[in-house]
Amino acid sequence: MKDLKSQASRSTTPGKGGLTPEIQSRIGHQLRAMYDDVVRQGVPDRFAELIKKLDAPGATPQLGDEGGSNDNNNGRD
Amino acid sequence: MPLTDSLRNDILAAVPSLRAFAISLSGNADRADDLVQETLLRALANIDSFQPGSNLPAWLFTILRNLFRSDYRKRRREVEDAEGNYAKTLKTQPSQNAHLEFEEFRTALEKLPQDQREALILVGASGFSYEDAASICGCAVGTIKSRVNRARSKLAALLYVDGAEDFGPDETIRAVIGGSGG
Numbered sequence A: 001m002k003d004l005k006s007q008a009s010r011s012t013t014p015g016k017g018g019l020t021p022e023i024q025s026r027i028g029h030q031l032r033a034m035y036d037d038v039v040r041q042g043v044p045d046r047f048a049e050l051i052k053k054l055d056a057p058g059a060t061p062q063l064g065d066e067g068g069s070n071d072n073n074n075g076r077d
Numbered sequence B: 001m002p003l004t005d006s007l008r009n010d011i012l013a014a015v016p017s018l019r020a021f022a023i024s025l026s027g028n029a030d031r032a033d034d035l036v037q038e039t040l041l042r043a044l045a046n047i048d049s050f051q052p053g054s055n056l057p058a059w060l061f062t063i064l065r066n067l068f069r070s071d072y073r074k075r076r077r078e079v080e081d082a083e084g085n086y087a088k089t090l091k092t093q094p095s096q097n098a099h100l101e102f103e104e105f106r107t108a109l110e111k112l113p114q115d116q117r118e119a120l121i122l123v124g125a126s127g128f129s130y131e132d133a134a135s136i137c138g139c140a141v142g143t144i145k146s147r148v149n150r151a152r153s154k155l156a157a158l159l160y161v162d163g164a165e166d167f168g169p170d171e172t173i174r175a176v177i178g179g180s181g182g
Helices: A002-011 A021-039 A045-055 A069-073 B005-026 B029-045 B056-081 B085-091 B100-110 B114-124 B130-137 B141-159 B164-181
Strands: none
Touching: A021 B005, A021 B100, A021 B114, A021 B141, A045 B005, A045 B029, B005 B029, B005 B056, B005 B114, B029 B056, B056 B130, B100 B114, B100 B141, B114 B130, B114 B141, B130 B141
């Protein structure tokens, strides 16, 4: 029981910004869990293909108002 | 610098993290992927202005953050027009294995001011140094530090409703009950 008490008093000692280390680490843990959940999904095909396509020499991305015009020009020289 | 194979691979490697940042900022998976796509297009179009050897993720995050910022201003007007509808879409886009815990946390995160939210994510989740985060957000290092601290305090207040004071004792009581039962 003594151990529990000392643990509790340690975790209620406010750290930076008036937060206990316990709460700080809990927030950090949840933030990273949420973030890493997305990171673990990797690179969606859509982006892998986009970067591959644009890698071809001369295929500078068009940053106009429309992205659709590229498709129409594909058949031409 | 020109778009070399290795640079292309580095950009690809940054995509998962860019998506996570975009989702954390916007709270909407579809919109986040549009943001990432636009970020990649813009980065590739301006690849000549990237300094070899400098921090590529920080450069990409800066582009995404600026795009989100300018987009955000536009969207804000839409929110005012379509009261409530936009707020609903924020809540209906859980990731594949989003648990209730994530949902609660995400909702709390949404309530933070923009400046504080991005600072907290960059430092606490993306793993950038305070210096890098400051350069991404275009502000002083001290400003980032205080935004991160305020973000943490506000999250604590939102998530652990009874406040920091009650948290320790609660845990002790639970531990005592759990310990004496066996």
